[in-house]
Amino acid sequence: MRGPDFTSYQLHIAVREPLRLAVGRLGNFEFPAGRYVYTGSARRNFRARVQRHLRQVKTLRWHIDYLLAAPGVEVVAVMPSNAPECELNQVTGGRIAAVGFGASDCRRGCVSHLKYLGW
Numbered sequence: 001m002r003g004p005d006f007t008s009y010q011l012h013i014a015v016r017e018p019l020r021l022a023v024g025r026l027g028n029f030e031f032p033a034g035r036y037v038y039t040g041s042a043r044r045n046f047r048a049r050v051q052r053h054l055r056q057v058k059t060l061r062w063h064i065d066y067l068l069a070a071p072g073v074e075v076v077a078v079m080p081s082n083a084p085e086c087e088l089n090q091v092t093g094g095r096i097a098a099v100g101f102g103a104s105d106c107r108r109g110c111v112s113h114l115k116y117l118g119w
Contacts, residue, residue, distance in 0.1 A: 006042075006046045006080035006081060006082060007041055007042070007043060007046070007081075007082060007084070007085070008039065008040065008041045008042075008080075008081045008082070008083055008084065008085040008088050009039070009040055009041070009042070009046070009049075009050060009078060009079060009080050009081060010037050010038065010039050010040075010078075010079040010081065010088065010092070011037065011038045011040070011053060011064070011075050011077075011078055011079075012035065012036075012037055012075070012076050012077040012078075012079065013035070013036040013037070013038060013067070013068070013073060013074065013075055013076065014034075014035060014036075014073070014074045014076050015031050015032070015033050015034060015035075015036060015067075015070075015072065015073050016033060016072035016073070016074070017033050017072045018030065018031065018032050018033050019031040019067075019070050019072070019073070021066060021067065021070055022066070023063050023066045023067070023098065023101065024060065024063060024066060026063060026098070026100050026101065026104075029097070029098040029101075031067070031097060031098070031116075032116065033119075034116060034117065034118050034119045035116075035117040035118065035119065036067075036094075036097060036114060036115065036116055036117060037092055037094060037114070037115050037117060038064050038067075038102060038113060038114045038115075039085055039086075039088050039089035039092060039102070039113045040053075040062075040064065040085065040102065040113065041084075041085035046080070050078055050080075053065075053068060053075060053078075054075055054078075056069075062102070063098075063100075063101045063102045063104075063114075064101075064102055064114070067114070085113070086106060086107075086108035086109075086110050087108075089110050089113050089115075090108070090110065092115055093115070093117070094115030094116050094117045094118075095115065095116050096111050096112045096114075096115065096116075097112060097114045097115060097116040098112055098114055099111055099112055100112060101113060101114040102114055
């Protein structure tokens with residue numbers, strides 16, 4: 001994975017048990033057990049951004065940090081992409097997991113950048 005070539009990524013996430021989670025100022029959400037995909041971007045320092053997501057200990061800054069810090073939650077794959085973040089998110093299947101999640105600065109009409117894929 002060469003950082004400078006990629007501008008967006010998808011984290012494939014396993015949530016082992018159902019969660020009720022406070023996600024910063026966004027509020028409380030129920031996350032059923034199953035598979036999720038989170039679409040994000042890193043215009044600079046791509047590799048550092050992805051490595052940060054994979055660390056267990058970190059300051060909770062972004063919505064995804066709250067989910068990844070929860071017990072029983074694991075990133076199972078990282079898929080880098082050259083596609084723009086919102087375009088990649090909009091062609092990804094699944095259902096909205098949490099309205100506004102990862103999309104607070106979205107200008108393309110994404111309701112959420114986290115999708116629930118089921119099992």
